[in-house]
Amino acid sequence: MANTSTRTLRLLSLLQTHKYWPGNELAGRLGVSARTLRRDIDRLRDLGYPVEAQRGVEGGYQLAAGAALPPLMVDDDEAVALVIGLQTAMQGMVEGVAESSVRALAKVVQVMPPRLRRRVEAIRAMTVPADWGGRPGPGPDPEALTTIALACRDSERMRFSYTAADGRRSERYIEPHRLVSLGRRWYLVAFDLTRHDWRSFRLDRLTAPAGDGSRFRPRELPTADAAEFVRAGVDNMPRPYRIEALVEAPAETVRERIGRWGSVEAVDSGRCRVSMTTDSLDWPTMALGSLEAEFRVLEPPELLTQIRAWGDRFGRAQSGPPESLVRDS
Numbered sequence: 419m420a421n422t423s424t425r426t427l428r429l430l431s432l433l434q435t436h437k438y439w440p441g442n443e444l445a446g447r448l449g450v451s452a453r454t455l456r457r458d459i460d461r462l463r464d465l466g467y468p469v470e471a472q473r474g475v476e477g478g479y480q481l482a483a484g485a486a487l488p489p490l491m492v493d494d495d496e497a498v499a500l501v502i503g504l505q506t507a508m509q510g511m512v513e514g515v516a517e518s519s520v521r522a523l524a525k526v527v528q529v530m531p532p533r534l535r536r537r538v539e540a541i542r543a544m545t546v547p548a549d550w551g552g553r554p555g556p557g558p559d560p561e562a563l564t565t566i567a568l569a570c571r572d573s574e575r576m577r578f579s580y581t582a583a584d585g586r587r588s589e590r591y592i593e594p595h596r597l598v599s600l601g602r603r604w605y606l607v608a609f610d611l612t613r614h615d616w617r618s619f620r621l622d623r624l625t626a627p628a629g630d631g632s633r634f635r636p637r638e639l640p641t642a643d644a645a646e647f648v649r650a651g652v653d654n655m656p657r658p659y660r661i662e663a664l665v666e667a668p669a670e671t672v673r674e675r676i677g678r679w680g681s682v683e684a685v686d687s688g689r690c691r692v693s694m695t696t697d698s699l700d701w702p703t704m705a706l707g708s709l710e711a712e713f714r715v716l717e718p719p720e721l722l723t724q725i726r727a728w729g730d731r732f733g734r735a736q737s738g739p740p741e742s743l744v745r746d747s
Contacts, residue, residue: 425450429458430467433481440478537564544570545597546644562627563597566606569629570594573636575611578627580619590619593634596644597621607644609637616640618648659718661694661702667711676705691716699724 425448432439432447439447445455459469459479468482544567569576576594581587592608599605604621616639641647661680665672669684672692676682679701680694692713694702699721706713706725715721 426458426461429455430462433462433467433469433479436480438478438480440476444479537568540564540567540571541597543567545599559621562621562624563604565627565629566594566621567597569627570596572629573633574629575632575634576608576627576629579625581623581625583623592617592619593637595636595639598644598648600645600648605648607639607647616647618651659696659699659702659720661692661696661718661721662716663692663702663706663713664716665690665692665706665709665711665713667709672709672711675709679705703728 429444429448432444441452441455445452448455448458450458459471462469470480470482472478541563566576568574574594575591577589577591579587580590591611592606593611595607595609597604597606598618606619606621606624608617608619609615610617639647641650664685666689668688669682669690672690673682676692680692683691683693685691692706694705696702702721703724706715707728715725
């Protein structure tokens with residue numbers, strides 16, 4: 419079931435596009451019980467939306483005729499989360515969702531209060547989505563994301579602390595250019611004023627971003643767009659593991675599941691070869707396990723060791739909790 423905020427938005431959208439909804443039909447569209455639907459209707463009323471109800475077996479709901487709808491009542495973090503979620507869906511990761519997400523995003527932005535609308539419009543305008551995902555990672559901090567998006571839009575120099583992959587921490591002074599979303603990871607493309615060169619920064623490694631009030635004239639990016647710049651940087655990162663596996667499933671089936679995280683090459687009509695490069699063995703282990711098909715690891719040996727360790731751990735889980743947990747309880 420969708421979370422409450424998402425479901426409430428869906429309910430509002432349905433009420434706006436249909437004059438009258440029988441209660442059972444509306445509950446069915448949302449996938450909730452009649453009791454949950456009544457609670458969601460009450461939540462809309464608390465937010466100021468005039469929802470009329472007709473009692474009885476044939477009862478239902480509709481928005482009051484001619485009523486002016488108030489702004490959408492969400493806080494800053496919720497507004498940013500909505501935009502991130504809808505923009506992710508717009509990248510077409512689920513078939514048929516992208517076009518609906520564009521319409522939903524436009525509707526949501528229009529009913530936001532002006533202050534929130536300014537913030538989310540900055541994120542929309544300054545974010546470059548990419549069709550390549552990389553390994554899933556942590557989502558962005560909404561406050562940091564908004565601060566950076568506004569600085570990109572306003573061409574305002576920024577300072578922040580940054581922790582590199584090896585753990586080294588540094589202070590950065592930059593001219594922000596664009597945000598780029600790759601799967602669940604977000605990057606800032608910027609000109610580093612200390613190193614006098616273009617850089618990309620992962621947002622989950624960046625802390626305390628703040629504009630200093632000074633404006634700059636935007637520089638020309640050395641690649642066609644910000645997404646290409648980030649992809650080039652990620653592709654050139656050292657990858658200690660090259661994964662090769664033979665999967666007993668058609669290439670088309672495997673490609674639909676994990677094709678965007680690696681290459682899938684057909685061996686024959688029922689088998690394929692999967693290749694990946696990665697800095698961690700966790701993702702290949704999960705990806706191969708999710709295929710629901712037999713597979714054989716060709717390389718590296720470390721992946722075989724990892725899979726055996728996971729298998730042993732899962733096997734122990736069937737026999738109950740570890741003895742130490744039983745003692746502690």
